[in-house]
Amino acid sequence: MHLTLVLTGLGQVAERRGDADLTWKHYHEALTIAARYDAPRDTAFSLQGMAGARILAGRHAEAARLLGTAAAIRRAHGLAPGASERADIDRLTDLVRAALPEPEFGAEYERGAVLSPADWL
Structure with missing residues (x-):
């Protein structure tokens, strides 16, 4: 899906610039399209980017839930992340884990794992 x-490319640029709102906007729009066309890899990547937006906004529990939703989608569809995607997942996960106590991170991540992409639209 080219759009x-x-x-997601625009979302990455916005995240690198530290603009939480614009990051969220781009990734949320990408999620809307990916969900409409049932594109699980794009859906997971969009959710992951939305987690980055929430990290920038200081909303770490929500970021953990988004990461959990993205991971659940990958598992359900047998989608292993590529090397660069794995590095981004690890970077985001490390940022959330640094901000939340481990039990809270785990609980929020698991809460996210049972959410669907539609829950984030």
């Missing part, structure tokens, strides 16, 4: 690729 989701463009939107």
Whole structure:
């Protein structure tokens, strides 16, 4: 999906610039399109990017839930992240884990694992 690729690219740029609102906007729009066309890899990547937006906004529990939802989608569809995607997942997870006590991170991540992409739209 070319449009989701463009939107996630814009989301990455916004995240690197520290703009939480614009990061959320681009990734949320990408999620809307990916969910509409049942594109699980794009859906997971969009959720992961939305987690980055929430980290920038200081909303770490919500970021943990988003990461949990993205991981559950990957598992359900047998999608292993590539090397660069794995590095991004690890980076985001490390940031959330640094901000939340481990039991809270685990609980929020598991809460996210039972949510669907529609819950984030």
